[in-house]
Amino acid sequence: MMRLLPLLAAFLLAAPASAQTAPPQPVRADPAFTLRLGELIAILNGGGDYAGYFTPAFQEKVPQAMLQSVTAQLIAANGKPLAILGVTQETPWRANIRVQYEKAVANVLLVADPAPPHRVGGLLVRGFESAEKTLPQVESALAALPGDIGYAIAKLGSGAPQPLAGRNADKPYAIGSAFKLVILAELVRATNAGERKWDDLVTLDGGMLPGGGYTMKPKGTQVTLRELATQMISISDNSATDILLQHLGRAKVEAMMPVLGIADPARNRPFLGTLDVFRLKGVAGLGDRYLALDEAGRRKLLEGEVAGIPPILIDATSFTRKIPNRIDTLEWFETPNDLVRVMDWLRRNTEGMAGTDARRILSTNPGVSPDVRGKWQWIGYKGGSEPGVMNMTLLLQARNGDWYVVTGSWNDVQKAVDESRFASLIGKAAELTAP
CATH class of the missing domain: 3.40.710.10 (DD-peptidase/beta-lactamase superfamily)
Incomplete structure (x- = not known):
């Protein structure tokens, strides 16, 4: 009632400020980023290799228990995440991703560290689109x-x-x-x-x-x-x-x-x-x-x-x-x-x-x-x-x-x-x- 309406379910965005502006020309994902993208569905389902997937800075701000609590809430509201529907690459290490859940489509921002081992430092669920078409x-x-x-x-x-x-x-x-x-x-x-x-x-x-x-x-x-x-x-x-x-x-x-x-x-x-x-x-x-x-x-x-x-x-x-x-x-x-x-x-x-x-x-x-x-x-x-x-x-x-x-x-x-x-x-x- 008396607060900002929480339209977006967010974990964290821990990405460098310099990465905020998309380049004018289309870019390709770095192969290492593509590998991290392939692990995203497991992470959003509350599984995956938490320690191996996220940077130490992310883990400090979003402990594994907190992340699992958030993913559980998202699943309770929207069903399980099933597949990647589309990817809009902003830089080789940053992309906006549409993820199909059972009841809705999520808009997700994923940011990986350019330095090896290229773990994820930013993950943000920006909001959900309903699955209804008409x-x-x-x-x-x-x-x-x-x-x-x-x-x-x-x-x-x-x-x-x-x-x-x-x-x-x-x-x-x-x-x-x-x-x-x-x-x-x-x-x-x-x-x-x-x-x-x-x-x-x-x-x-x-x-x-x-x-x-x-x-x-x-x-x-x-x-x-x-x-x-x-x-x-x-x-x-x-x-x-x-x-x-x-x-x-x-x-x-x-x-x-x-x-x-x-x-x-x-x-x-x-x-x-x-x-x-x-x-x-x-x-x-x-x-x-x-x-x-x-x-x-x-x-x-x-x-x-x-x-x-x-x-x-x-x-x-x-x-x-x-x-x-x-x-x-x-x-x-x-x-x-x-x-x-x-x-x-x-x-x-x-x-x-x-x-x-x-x-x-x-x-x-x-x-x-x-x-x-x-x-x-x-x-x-x-x-x-x-x-x-x-x-x-x-x-x-x-x-x-x-x-x-x-x-x-x-x-x-x-x-x-x-x-x-x-x-x-x-x-x-x-x-x-x-x-």
Whole structure:
């Protein structure tokens, strides 16, 4: 919910910085690299010669037990790795590899040491593509997931969004950090109206904040609205989010919800900050008391007792143990069609030079694999997750200039959701939606 959505399952990348840029001409793999490539499937299956395959530096950072734990998680989510589908060689010692798993295709970066005995110093699983080949197959796979799934795919234009596909598109779901799009929208409205500027400075007051890049900053530190918004959207920084919510004003953010087309704004009033939710979920009895009150009573409790609770008193057990915690009552709720309308509003209100900052912020973290990105001219993204909750929402501009939204939410009150599988399916839906 309050962290960067983990779209990529990564072991480690311990490759030299000089190897990051691919050469302009095609290259051949060194024969020794090809031998290491031939051993990769065994390694990804949790076997192989660990000591003989990896460099000492890799082994120090990723002990064998850790590697086996990660490979086991990947296999549990995607089935066993079966074969190499393709290799794109960047240098004789570095390549991007597509690996067929039973349920998906992994994008893997492999880097070998040019010095004998040419062991592997970098291994990164960059993400998974679903094995589904058509949009109906993706929709069937989404419908088969446990728990409750809702999604919407729509084409945007001068009028209302045009639905192309969907399931439970008017049903509200917990959306995790995707709620931060509403805060961004209020900032866009305020800058468009001339009430604020992206370069306006916020002075930190030393108040309590959730975890994030500004939590330990000294009182008096100044930061621009642009920087706060960038951190809130690109890495889902919770401290930046709560600073913006406080600075822009809870009432102003709440007023944006009907403007954006959120069908039931009352369900998200009072509009909670991230530390509010942590406190309500993590302090015994507090959530029950909050939920028993009407809106006026909830505001009074938030502004009084809740605001004074130090983060050290919050029990984070449900998050560390990945146990869903009140995801049907203490969260932020929007329907898939709500999120389509939110992204459509952001599209329409960030056109031209005035929208440069907002679109750059939205596109900093595209949320999908390079293969999916390659299908589109521009991608804006925000997602969110907590145990039992995942959302991915993409604003997409096609190469012909047309605009689309692909959004999906998965809630399961019983157990944590399979984030990798969901990400691969939404990514595939985005890929297949491209005209």
